[in-house]
Amino acid sequence: MSSLSEDPTSTTTITTTTSDNNPSTDNNTKRRKQPPPETPSHIRRRSFIIASFWAIVLFLGLPIWWKTTTIYRADLPLGEMMDWADGKACSPEFPIRVAIDAPDVQANEAESLVRETQQTLDAMKDFPGHRIRLEIPETPMDRAASLNPNSNTALVIRLKQGDAIATTLHPHLPILEVTYPSDSIVPGTSAASSLSTYLATELRSTFSEEQAIMSYLLATSSIPSERRPQDFSQQITESLSKRMTRSLKYSRTYHLTFSLFTSGPSPNSWEIEEAVRQYMDPVLNMLNSIHNFTIDTQVQLYATPGVQSQVLTKEDLSSFINAAEWPLSPSIGGAPTVNFVVYIGNQTIGVGSESETSQSWLIPQWGSVYLLSPPPTDYVPAELLKQPILTFTSHLLSLLGTPQSGSLPMRLSTLTRIRSADLLLRASSSLGSLARLSLALPSISIPPSVADGVAKSMHHLELACASSTSSNNGLEHARIAEEEAERAFFEKSMVGQLYFPDEHKIAVYLPLLGPVGVPLLMGLLNEIRAWKKRRAEKQKAA
Amino acid sequence: MKLSDLLHLPLLLTSSILSNANYVSAEHTSNWAVLVGTSRFWFNYRHLANVLSMYRTVKRLGIPDSQIILMLPDDMACNPRNAFPGTVYSNSDRAVDLYGDNIEVDYRGYEVTVENFIRLLTDRVGDEMPRSKRLLTDDRSNIFVYMTGHGGNEFLKFQDAEEIGAFDLADAFEQMWEKRRYHEILFMIDTCQANTMYSKLYSPNIIATGSSELDQSSYSHHADNDVGVAVIDRYTYYNLEFLESQVQDLSSKKTVGDLFDSYSYEKIHSHAGVRYDLFRGGAEAARSRLLTDFFGNIQNVEIDSANNVTVDSEMLALGETIARLRELATEEERAEAEAAAAAAGKVEANKTSRPAQSDRRTKNFATAGPLTDDNWWAKKLTGAAALAGCTALWVLGSYLESPSKEKTK
Numbered sequence: 008m009s010s011l012s013e014d015p016t017s018t019t020t021i022t023t024t025t026s027d028n029n030p031s032t033d034n035n036t037k038r039r040k041q042p043p044p045e046t047p048s049h050i051r052r053r054s055f056i057i058a059s060f061w062a063i064v065l066f067l068g069l070p071i072w073w074k075t076t077t078i079y080r081a082d083l084p085l086g087e088m089m090d091w092a093d094g095k096a097c098s099p100e101f102p103i104r105v106a107i108d109a110p111d112v113q114a115n116e117a118e119s120l121v122r123e124t125q126q127t128l129d130a131m132k133d134f135p136g137h138r139i140r141l142e143i144p145e146t147p148m149d150r151a152a153s154l155n156p157n158s159n160t161a162l163v164i165r166l167k168q169g170d171a172i173a174t175t176l177h178p179h180l181p182i183l184e185v186t187y188p189s190d191s192i193v194p195g196t197s198a199a200s201s202l203s204t205y206l207a208t209e210l211r212s213t214f215s216e217e218q219a220i221m222s223y224l225l226a227t228s229s230i231p232s233e234r235r236p237q238d239f240s241q242q243i244t245e246s247l248s249k250r251m252t253r254s255l256k257y258s259r260t261y262h263l264t265f266s267l268f269t270s271g272p273s274p275n276s277w278e279i280e281e282a283v284r285q286y287m288d289p290v291l292n293m294l295n296s297i298h299n300f301t302i303d304t305q306v307q308l309y310a311t312p313g314v315q316s317q318v319l320t321k322e323d324l325s326s327f328i329n330a331a332e333w334p335l336s337p338s339i340g341g342a343p344t345v346n347f348v349v350y351i352g353n354q355t356i357g358v359g360s361e362s363e364t365s366q367s368w369l370i371p372q373w374g375s376v377y378l379l380s381p382p383p384t385d386y387v388p389a390e391l392l393k394q395p396i397l398t399f400t401s402h403l404l405s406l407l408g409t410p411q412s413g414s415l416p417m418r419l420s421t422l423t424r425i426r427s428a429d430l431l432l433r434a435s436s437s438l439g440s441l442a443r444l445s446l447a448l449p450s451i452s453i454p455p456s457v458a459d460g461v462a463k464s465m466h467h468l469e470l471a472c473a474s475s476t477s478s479n480n481g482l483e484h485a486r487i488a489e490e491e492a493e494r495a496f497f498e499k500s501m502v503g504q505l506y507f508p509d510e511h512k513i514a515v516y517l518p519l520l521g522p523v524g525v526p527l528l529m530g531l532l533n534e535i536r537a538w539k540k541r542r543a544e545k546q547k548a549a
Numbered sequence: 550m551k552l553s554d555l556l557h558l559p560l561l562l563t564s565s566i567l568s569n570a571n572y573v574s575a576e577h578t579s580n581w582a583v584l585v586g587t588s589r590f591w592f593n594y595r596h597l598a599n600v601l602s603m604y605r606t607v608k609r610l611g612i613p614d615s616q617i618i619l620m621l622p623d624d625m626a627c628n629p630r631n632a633f634p635g636t637v638y639s640n641s642d643r644a645v646d647l648y649g650d651n652i653e654v655d656y657r658g659y660e661v662t663v664e665n666f667i668r669l670l671t672d673r674v675g676d677e678m679p680r681s682k683r684l685l686t687d688d689r690s691n692i693f694v695y696m697t698g699h700g701g702n703e704f705l706k707f708q709d710a711e712e713i714g715a716f717d718l719a720d721a722f723e724q725m726w727e728k729r730r731y732h733e734i735l736f737m738i739d740t741c742q743a744n745t746m747y748s749k750l751y752s753p754n755i756i757a758t759g760s761s762e763l764d765q766s767s768y769s770h771h772a773d774n775d776v777g778v779a780v781i782d783r784y785t786y787y788n789l790e791f792l793e794s795q796v797q798d799l800s801s802k803k804t805v806g807d808l809f810d811s812y813s814y815e816k817i818h819s820h821a822g823v824r825y826d827l828f829r830g831g832a833e834a835a836r837s838r839l840l841t842d843f844f845g846n847i848q849n850v851e852i853d854s855a856n857n858v859t860v861d862s863e864m865l866a867l868g869e870t871i872a873r874l875r876e877l878a879t880e881e882e883r884a885e886a887e888a889a890a891a892a893a894g895k896v897e898a899n900k901t902s903r904p905a906q907s908d909r910r911t912k913n914f915a916t917a918g919p920l921t922d923d924n925w926w927a928k929k930l931t932g933a934a935a936l937a938g939c940t941a942l943w944v945l946g947s948y949l950e951s952p953s954k955e956k957t958k
Binding site: 252253256313321322324325326328330331332335336341343356365367368369370371372373436437440443444447448496497498499500501502 | 614849
């Protein structure tokens with residue numbers, strides 16, 4: 008730049024010397040005075056000046072403009088993401104492991120029984136994602152381990168010799184007890200094949216609910232219909248859709264709020280801590296591997312419900328909660344809240360014509376309410392809270408989407424599998440949404456953290472998909488995958504806030520580019536014209 | 550193989566149709582309302598009154614504050630020009646104080662920006678945002694979006710400083726749909742040339758309505774001479790009139806169509822617009838939606854089967870189960886411990902099994918502590934370093950200052 012600034016002075020000195028030497032000054036006193044002819048060194052210098060301006064614009068200005076206005080878009084593996092969303096990347100497989108415990112059956116007989124039953128099961132044309140796998144635990148240690156609620160085995164079949172074929176589902180443990188006549192165990196006989204068929208149908212009916220839920224999840228997912236299961240009756244769908252509507256979205260942690268609302272000044276305290284510890288904690292502990300819970304409680308006196316009538320109808324119940332005045336959304340932490348409300352008052356629920364009245368009702372995705380008649384004292388003892396807390400516990404299970412058939416451990420292990428399937432599908436569909444979004448909105452920026460989240464999510468999806476052998480790990484991986492996919496989608500800096508129509512862009516750039524661009528362009532054009540002219544003259548002279 | 554495929558085809562088709570139909574007819578489980586005023590300053594009193602009266606209405610119909618996002622760009626109740634401090638009225642009879650004593654404003658004053666509005670819709674917020682300020686909807690949520698302010702062709706001004714374009718709004722809704730963040734949306738806007746604002750929407754399941762066509766103004770209804778300014782806009786006024794008189798409580802069976810039919814040029818002094826084409830099922834399905842589906846909080850409660858005895862017994866069984874399982878677990882632990890004790894000795898085994906049990910007990914009681922421990926030490930160190938740096942600077946400054954002073958002396 009310093010050389011440029013020196014230029015004017017040097018040119019002026021040169022021009023003065025040339026004008027002194029000009030001989031034609033006295034001839035043109037009447038005509039307009041012509042500028043002195045330029046020397047070749049001037050011409051060269053002027054073209055250098057123009058070239059340097061253009062060089063700055065092209066090599067400094069343009070890159071800076073480009074760099075500062077361009078929208079950063081990290082590379083996303085769009086194809087793979089869409090594959091996940093379409094269910095192509097991994098056919099979600101959720102095998103159910105069933106162990107056969109047959110202490111008084113010989114090994115080869117047991118093996119042939121397992122083989123035949125497995126064949127019958129496979130022939131039953133269930134959809135491929137949901138498969139029952141039979142196996143024989145090899146050592147007594149394994150047998151004991153399979154009863155552990157955290158093990159991978161969903162069910163143990165205990166074979167016992169008896170008079171006729173019969174089954175009973177153990178009420179508290181994941182055990183299906185099967186008695187069989189002694190002759191039916193000999194391989195190759197017709198009795199043996201009938202036993203295996205019987206076992207297969209029993210197993211299938213035991214897991215039919217889980218299977219229906221899985222089908223429902225797949226059907227409502229983003230996976231196209233060709234890859235979905237086909238056996239699907241409408242009735243099942245309806246009841247399932249109601250149940251799925253009721254249940255909360257999966258979260259690692261839930262916040263439970265127990266509220267005591269009283270219509271008057273009393274009772275004003277309750278033994279809730281003790282009651283929860285006695286009646287609810289055992290179940291919460293069992294849910295530990297799937298969810299964490301935080302608990303808070305509150306008491307509010309003189310609380311007026313939304314409906315004042317003495318007998319509450321079903322319509323009344325939906326507006327019973329006084330949303331405007333009851334402080335029921337504490338927004339503590341980041342976890343979703345499940346509300347359990349005990350209301351002390353004289354109101355009763357009237358359901359149709361039945362003589363018996365109910366005490367409680369469940370509000371889908373929200374929580375539940377229990378009406379308690381006023382106790383004689385100012386305070387509610389734990390014994391009086393037993394029934395409400397037990398009801399809340401069963402409501403909590405159904406709000407969490409626990410299936411309804413089978414013993415509790417079985418329901419919980421089913422819940423684990425359902426939740427991991429659900430999370431897997433959710434994460435996949437989030438990835439698909441993100442991929443479609445990045446294609447649909449070209450002006451949105453995609454920071455590197457999004458690509459990072461997508462990579463992590465897909466990594467864990469693969470792990471979850473591969474770790475179908477161990478359901479607990481599967482849930483954990485699916486949870487991380489879903490979390491990462493959500494984080495990537497909801498990346499804070501990805502706000503497609505301003506859409507600029509082209510007119511706006513012109514309006515912004517014109518005042519800047521006009522005054523700067525016109526002299527620049529005209530200078531270049533003049534220079535080129537002059538250069539052409541000189542060339543032509545040179546050719547003429549030659 | 551091909552033949553079997555062909556046989557499967559009708560089955561496939563029916564199943565997919567059935568499941569789709571089911572998905573459509575699925576009920577919603579929660580109602581949300583996003584109420585946005587976008588203009589500041591005293592002479593825009595009516596816009597805030599519009600928003601607050603909508604707030605009163607949805608609250609009256611049962612939507613809790615946690616599910617209402619209220620954006621008020623200015624505080625009319627505390628404006629020094631307000632002759633009735635602490636109150637906002639939307640009618641010159643001043644019967645209902647809209648501000649009241651139970652109001653939750655989620656975004657106030659300069660927080661009401663285009664960016665925050667779009668962040669709210671798309672839920673692209675940081676961890677610091679409390680849950681009460683977020684739109685935590687899912688694919689079963691119906692959302693009522695109401696906006697009012699000063700607008701023009703395809704834009705709506707925010708606080709005289711910036712504007713949201715119809716394209717931005719459309720993109721935001723599309724992102725919500727893509728992430729299944731709503732079931733159905735009723736979009737209502739009261740501003741000049743309001744109908745242009747919803748013309749660019751392209752996401753499904755949205756019913757849109759606006760107060761005036763392109764090149765039409767939206768007018769105020771009446772002024773209160775004591776307040777000194779217009780207190781409500783015509784379009785909002787007649788919407789509210791309908792809702793107050795026809796939708797008294799949640800049992801009302803009035804439909805969205807009924808509300809839209811009540812609009813007339815004579816009343817509103819501009820041509821109110823309606824858009825149904827995005828809605829699945831078209832105009833018919835959209836018109837048949839109940840108003841309480843959007844303005845009220847419908848909860849499909851499930852009453853417990855009256856005989857509590859079954860619940861009770863089931864629960865008792867459950868309790869037993871748990872007790873048994875616990876026994877089983879402890880037994881197992883003991884067995885394991887005993888197996889280990891073959892080498893180490895029984896006394897130690899007992900010791901190890903005891904703490905395991907007590908561990909489980911203590912797990913239930915969380916102690917107070919910092920919410921996150923990430924980089925706790927790093928943060929402390931940074932803080933200390935910053936503090937030390939500041940001190941050093943101060944010392945340096947005073948050191949440099951003192952010699953110069955001496956010199957001047």
